[in-house]
Amino acid sequence: MTIPLILVVAVAKNGAIGRDNQLLWRLRTDLKRFRELTMGKPMIMGRKTYQSIGKPLPGRETIVLTRDGGFAASGVHIAHSWDEAVAKGEGLAGEMGADAVAVVGGAEIYRMALPHVETIYLTEVATAPEGDAFFPPVDRTRFREVARISHPKSPDDEHPFTFIDFQRRR
Template structure:
């Protein structure tokens, strides 16, 4: 199954503030729903708790080190590999077999080594924040589509695919640099 990242990123690399999102973009939430529906979604425990409940219509897989964490309506994994195995077991079985990595920063950092596609929402703003998308080597990703939307802030829906042969090579991940 293909592993894909889905994320909204501001120009300064910010993806979150105070456990939530720094913006409210209803079209982005709609796109997120369309792209993830029916597919296994993998997230960190903090992102799961910030959403507040399992997202319906999709197997929810939550990564935590806490062996006593058993949220209702979600599967738990105690590492990233285990999460991918669980997601593959729960996959849709259709042609569009895809595991969706939905965040947050800690989980994106792990996913960047294996993801083949990124669904980015590039938010044209520089909000204050405390969660950042990890830096990555742009030369290893090519843009396959871009759909620009006006608004306050304006944003672009961008799809990136890993350049063939680039998987599992070293990623440049320096933590808090802007993408």
């Protein structure tokens, strides 16, 4: 039995997800959701995403997918291909008793993951900042929307945003 892959992403109205390897907004509510969705699971991320975070996140196992054969970081698992990252994720999920492996960025890793993920947990942020990393529009012939919750701008969240969950069509 394979462990399902989930994808967790926050996307601006123009598709931007980052600039200069940084987030484009401050949304505490979204960070809380990210933590809830990924806690207790292995996470696959690219090297640049890992370097922007700067450390393994507690309560999760981090798999860094990189072409850099010399890349090393303490407390993380390194993979050099998509298949190797997924295999490590499935193995770790089994050890951890996790129900999924989370794909958490960046843009290139999301592109590799989209043909394989079961669920997309997308936060649509009501802004259109300049970005240099983008997420493609969700292909609604392949995914159907199963949940949508809107949130207003607040002291903890600098923009209004909407949580949208997509499930792969069968």
